[in-house]
Amino acid sequence: MTPPLVQVRLRDYLAAQLRPLAIVLAAVVAVTAPTAFYVLGMRALTVQAQVASRQVGDVIRSDVERRPAMWKYDAVKLIEHIRTYELQESIARVEVVDDRDVPIDPHHATALAELDQEHLLWQVSEVLVNNTVVAHVWVAMSTLELRRQAWALLAGFGGLAVVLAGLVFWLPMRAVGRAQHEIGALLARLEASKAELAALNAGLERLVAARSSALTTALLELQEKEHRLRELSLRAVEVQEQQQRSIARDLHDSAGQTLTAIRINLQLVGNLLEQARPDRLERCVELAIRTTALVDETVEEIRRAVRSLGPSVIEDVGLTRALERLCEDVEQQGGLLVETQLALGDRTLPPALETTCYRVVQEGLTNVIRHARAGQVSVKVTVNTDVLEVEVVDDGIGLPAAARAASNAGHGLVGMRERVELLGGRLDIAPESDGGTRLTAVIPLRQT
Amino acid sequence: MIRAHRSTTIGEVPIGPDHPRSTAPWATVAGLTVLTVLGLALWLLVGSARGPQPPFLGEAGVAPIRRPARVDALVLAGSGSNLPVTRALTAAHAATGAAPPVVHASVGSGGGLRALIDGAVDIALVSRALSPADRGAGMVAVPYARAPVMLAVHSSVPERDLDREGLLAIFDGRRTAWADGTPIVVLQRERGDSSHAAVARVVAALADVDETAYIARRWRVIYDDVGMQDAIASTEGSIGLLGSGSLPDDLPIRTLTFEGVAPTVAALTDGSYPLYKDLAFVTLGEPDARATELLRFVFSAPGREIIEAHGCLPLGHRGAEAEDR
Ligand SMILES: Nc1ncnc2c1ncn2[C@@H]1O[C@H](COP(=O)(O)OP(=O)(O)O)[C@@H](O)[C@H]1O
Numbered sequence: 001m002t003p004p005l006v007q008v009r010l011r012d013y014l015a016a017q018l019r020p021l022a023i024v025l026a027a028v029v030a031v032t033a034p035t036a037f038y039v040l041g042m043r044a045l046t047v048q049a050q051v052a053s054r055q056v057g058d059v060i061r062s063d064v065e066r067r068p069a070m071w072k073y074d075a076v077k078l079i080e081h082i083r084t085y086e087l088q089e090s091i092a093r094v095e096v097v098d099d100r101d102v103p104i105d106p107h108h109a110t111a112l113a114e115l116d117q118e119h120l121l122w123q124v125s126e127v128l129v130n131n132t133v134v135a136h137v138w139v140a141m142s143t144l145e146l147r148r149q150a151w152a153l154l155a156g157f158g159g160l161a162v163v164l165a166g167l168v169f170w171l172p173m174r175a176v177g178r179a180q181h182e183i184g185a186l187l188a189r190l191e192a193s194k195a196e197l198a199a200l201n202a203g204l205e206r207l208v209a210a211r212s213s214a215l216t217t218a219l220l221e222l223q224e225k226e227h228r229l230r231e232l233s234l235r236a237v238e239v240q241e242q243q244q245r246s247i248a249r250d251l252h253d254s255a256g257q258t259l260t261a262i263r264i265n266l267q268l269v270g271n272l273l274e275q276a277r278p279d280r281l282e283r284c285v286e287l288a289i290r291t292t293a294l295v296d297e298t299v300e301e302i303r304r305a306v307r308s309l310g311p312s313v314i315e316d317v318g319l320t321r322a323l324e325r326l327c328e329d330v331e332q333q334g335g336l337l338v339e340t341q342l343a344l345g346d347r348t349l350p351p352a353l354e355t356t357c358y359r360v361v362q363e364g365l366t367n368v369i370r371h372a373r374a375g376q377v378s379v380k381v382t383v384n385t386d387v388l389e390v391e392v393v394d395d396g397i398g399l400p401a402a403a404r405a406a407s408n409a410g411h412g413l414v415g416m417r418e419r420v421e422l423l424g425g426r427l428d429i430a431p432e433s434d435g436g437t438r439l440t441a442v443i444p445l446r447q448t
Numbered sequence: 449m450i451r452a453h454r455s456t457t458i459g460e461v462p463i464g465p466d467h468p469r470s471t472a473p474w475a476t477v478a479g480l481t482v483l484t485v486l487g488l489a490l491w492l493l494v495g496s497a498r499g500p501q502p503p504f505l506g507e508a509g510v511a512p513i514r515r516p517a518r519v520d521a522l523v524l525a526g527s528g529s530n531l532p533v534t535r536a537l538t539a540a541h542a543a544t545g546a547a548p549p550v551v552h553a554s555v556g557s558g559g560g561l562r563a564l565i566d567g568a569v570d571i572a573l574v575s576r577a578l579s580p581a582d583r584g585a586g587m588v589a590v591p592y593a594r595a596p597v598m599l600a601v602h603s604s605v606p607e608r609d610l611d612r613e614g615l616l617a618i619f620d621g622r623r624t625a626w627a628d629g630t631p632i633v634v635l636q637r638e639r640g641d642s643s644h645a646a647v648a649r650v651v652a653a654l655a656d657v658d659e660t661a662y663i664a665r666r667w668r669v670i671y672d673d674v675g676m677q678d679a680i681a682s683t684e685g686s687i688g689l690l691g692s693g694s695l696p697d698d699l700p701i702r703t704l705t706f707e708g709v710a711p712t713v714a715a716l717t718d719g720s721y722p723l724y725k726d727l728a729f730v731t732l733g734e735p736d737a738r739a740t741e742l743l744r745f746v747f748s749a750p751g752r753e754i755i756e757a758h759g760c761l762p763l764g765h766r767g768a769e770a771e772d773r
């Protein structure tokens with residue numbers, strides 16, 4: 001599409017519409033007025049002729065009434081007089097005929113021969129005397145002048161028609177020509193702005209692409225940083241665990257051994273003292289026994305500390321066995337039934353994962369003992385292809401309303417949740433539908 | 449988005465250059481309109497030019513003359529100039545015991561002759577010479593009196609005489625007032641009047657002067673002698689030609705002398721008054737018995753006396769012959 005093409009076609013279209021209109025206008029303008037003029041002029045001439053013939057008829061009638069026998073010989077002068085003096089110029093001829101249709105003017109033939117019969121309009125009226133037609137008065141109007149004027153009018157209106165039709169054709173054509181020129185300019189500008197818009201669009205698209213690739217890069221960087229951060233955290237946890245384990249091992253190996261030796265020694269002292277003075281010995285023994293108890297307590301305390309510091313037992317006996325022991329401990333100490341269901345498979349799990357799993361079970365069972373007043377607790381640990389699942393379900397009193405909100409949770413659960421989330425998993429605690437509490441943790445096997 | 453817009457081109461839809469079909473019916477309508485207008489105009493033009501056609505334009509000859517049923521009495525009609533003396537003659541003739549004829553009021557010499565041809569009269573009273581055509585039609589003229597053509601004026605006119613030049617100056621419109629300043633009112637007879645023709649025989653220029661006045665419609669035109677008498681009598685400062693020879697006593701009309709000569713029978717007899725016309729009876733063929741009887745009386749001594757009493761010169765057959773020559 002090019003603007004000049006549109007321009008040419010639009011003008012042609014308008015011309016095709018206007019040309020018939022101009023022709024119709026020209027025809028109507030040129031023909032109507034002269035025709036109306038001619039027709040009305042002929043009417044006027046007809047009426048004039050009728051009036052004149054009636055007037056002449058009146059004169060003739062009075063002559064006939066006055067001179068019934070001789071009127072037609074006398075009336076010639078009268079008619080001549082009327083012809084000469086009484087009639088308008090447009091009346092070409094007045095002829096009176098008697099009852100035999102014979103003109104009373106003896107010279108009528110020569111006079112009529114001089115007239116141009118082509119351009120005569122005749123009208124007739126009767127002359128009645130006593131209800132008898134005695135004569136007819138014929139009046140001829142010359143239509144020559146009317147025709148000449150009509151022709152002149154036709155020429156004038158023809159010219160006017162041509163001018164009007166020309167204007168009707170030319171003015172809109174000129175206006176449309178101008179409008180089209182402007183439309184063409186507008187279209188050209190539209191094309192130009194479209195091109196600009198397209199260029200702008202392309203630029204915008206490029207910009208968007210650039211920005212989005214930058215964003216992707218940033219996102220990747222962020223993910224990598226997060227990944228690194230998690231690795232660092234894991235390592236930190238592992239280091240902590242290792243430290244705790246080594247401390248526990250040291251405590252166990254050194255302090256425990258030492259205390260055990262103390263205990264043996266104290267037993268030996270007691271045994272020896274039994275054989276000495278009975279009165280003092282009595283107190284010695286008593287003391288020794290009391291010290292022994294004290295040492296027992298200490299040893300128990302240390303063991304407990306060691307256990308809480310780190311489950312070194314995992315390294316010693318494996319996760320499955322460690323969990324089984326934990327459950328057995330709880331069953332014995334807490335006085336409640338613990339049901340275990342452990343399906344860990346043969347896979348070697350990352351130490352951090354194993355530790356976290358152990359801790360979750362440990363904390364869950366501790367909470368059951370402490371808060372649930374439960375009769376039974378079920379512990380279920382499953383390793384699937386991707387995730388490790390931990391479930392601790394009790395039949396106790398259920399979670400108090402305040403504890404459900406994360407902010408009100410105690411330190412135990414919060415710590416567990418942090419550990420689990422560090423490994424990319426999630427921890428939930430919720431009341432069971434039939435009372436009791438369900439603690440769930442799901443941890444992915446492979447940390448991203 | 450913008451690319452999608454580009455596919456709808458602007459030139460196609462709103463400007464509408466692709467409608468060649470829509471012009472064809474319009475052109476047809478326009479053509480039909482033009483044809484209708486032209487046809488209507490033609491129909492009106494043709495329709496308006498129509499009118500009845502008079503019977504006398506056709507080639508069909510004049511219907512045969514239907515002679516009116518005749519009365520026994522002799523019927524006379526014709527020029528007004530003849531009437532006073534003729535009526536006096538027929539009255540005197542009837543007084544001698546003849547059947548009284550019918551003498552119609554003036555129809556002019558031409559009217560009398562046409563009535564004669566139509567058989568409406570027995571004798572036409574004519575105050576001009578017969579044309580060869582009239583004679584060819586079998587008409588026979590019998591002149592019986594020479595009547596002076598009088599320059600008649602209203603009695604208020606102070607002047608007594610006119611010569612040729614004076615007459616022409618007045619009828620030409622060059623002279624517009626009498627000696628006392630009264631405006632001159634010229635009363636003219638119709639074209640072909642015998643009095644004017646008689647004066648024009650003497651004052652040749654009068655024919656042209658008269659014709660000019662007719663065309664210019666300069667003067668009032670009177671169609672018979674009686675009318676002329678009445679017009680002169682009722683119009684101060686008027687002048688006109690009277691051809692009947694005598695004037696009524698009871699009207700304020702006078703005659704002027706022409707170049708010093710009064711229009712008397714004596715002046716007619718000796719020929720000194722040159723303005724005159726001969727009055728004649730015209731019959732179709734030779735006069736019949738009743739006409740001959742009237743003619744005999746007219747040419748008799750009592751008849752001649754009556755003619756002279758009316759200011760006319762009685763003519764014998766000789767005079768008529770002179771006139772014919
Ligand atoms: N198994 C459970 N049955 C009932 N209440 C529980 C259970 N586990 C936790 N709770 C409630 O949740 C709270 C938070 O537990 P926790 O974070 O371990 O803190 P702590 O044990 O030190 O109170 C507890 O105080 C207790 O009220």
Ligand SMILES: [Mg+2]
Binds near residue numbers: 370413
């Ligand atoms: Mg707790």
